[in-house]
Amino acid sequence: MRLLLVEDDDHVAAALSAVLAKHGVAVVHARSGEEALQALLPQDAEPFAVVLLDLGLPDQDGFEVCGRIRKLCAIPVIMVTARSDVRSRIHGLNLGADDYVVKPYDTGELLARIHAVSRRNASGGADQQAxxxxxxxxxxxxxxxxxxxxxxxxxxxxxxxxxxxxxxxxxxxxxxxxxxxxxxxxxxxxxxxxxxxxxxxxxxxxxxxxxxxxxxxxxxxxxxxxxxxxxxxxxxxxxxxxxxxx
Missing domain, CATH: 1.10.10.10 (Winged helix-like DNA-binding domain superfamily/Winged helix DNA-binding domain)
Structure with missing residues (x-):
């Protein structure tokens, strides 16, 4: 599985990438919203299964990035943020996010959520069933x-x-x-x-x-x-x- 990690903190990204790699997830790291959008453009490489999107990005708000991703493609998006209020969660889901994880999170739970949204996309995505x-x-x-x-x-x-x-x-x-x-x-x-x-x-x-x-x-x-x-x-x-x- 290839995963696009959108995270501006290199230390956080490195630690999470190491954990995910141990579970068979190949991580591509993008440090900004624009870098993430460029990575999602059609290319010869294997497509990403999931986007793990932090909301606190240096160039634009993660909510805006999520909206732009959803206009670009149907790839599952999991928002990862310290914003735990219900309004933020609802806003993220309304923009097209498939899940919303609040920091600090358990790595096992995050892995389960990653696999869950990727399975739903593979077996029940609109591109295959509708x-x-x-x-x-x-x-x-x-x-x-x-x-x-x-x-x-x-x-x-x-x-x-x-x-x-x-x-x-x-x-x-x-x-x-x-x-x-x-x-x-x-x-x-x-x-x-x-x-x-x-x-x-x-x-x-x-x-x-x-x-x-x-x-x-x-x-x-x-x-x-x-x-x-x-x-x-x-x-x-x-x-x-x-x-x-x-």
Whole structure:
């Protein structure tokens, strides 16, 4: 696994790189936001699996770097920072970060988070499980088709009427299949408000989507964290028809 470490402190970067190397992670160190963005440009080298992004960078704020990375590519980003307040965490997740680790952290936990986001990206990333439709404004997720421009959803070709918030919720999850969205992030992006008092509303909308789409396993509850969209596997072909008796 190749990992891009964006950290302006050389001592911190060296120590962390040594630990990660012992666990089979090849680290490329970038000392600034611009250096990180340059490293992510298309090149012949093996692509990075994860970006470990410190927020306190010398040239620009890490939040800004995260936003620019997300416009550039879909690589998983883990923010690493001493900012532990909830507002900063929500802001980072809203910008497209996949996880948020507060310093000081346990190295074992950090490794687990690195492997978790890289697995989700490899097995459930939008580039593999959601195919863009010909006009570039839709997502195909197994039998489900989500047309972003017209805000229409169909299952096996049959249109399913959804409310405005139901569509917004489905579209949010559908654009990054397999990635776990925290409840706070969903509430912030879909309802444009804080988590307090809105949790039950989210649960009701998830239940309604499962019922309307008739695919209860499409939206998976990640206990204690949030929800993610799981693309249904294609149906197995049935047995061939029996040959007529002679």
């Amino acid at each position: 195919e863009e439709s010909a006009d570039g404004d839709g997502l195909r997720l197994g039998p489900v088709n989500v047309e972003l421009a017209t805000r229409q959803v169909s299952v096996d070709g049959t249109t399913v009427p959804l409310t405005r918030k139901e569509f917004d919720l489905l579209a949010l999850l559908a654009q990054r299949p397999g990635v776990v969205f925290r409840r706070e992030q969903i509430i912030s992006e879909v309802w444009r408000t804080s988590w307090e008092g809105t949790g039950r509303t989210l649960e009701v909308h998830v239940a309604s989507l499962r019922a309307k789409l008739r695919l209860p396993a499409l939206i998976e509850t990640v206990r204690g964290v949030g929800y993610r969209l799981v693309v249904p596997a294609p149906a197995a072909p049935g047995p061939p028809p029996a040959s007529p008796a002679s």
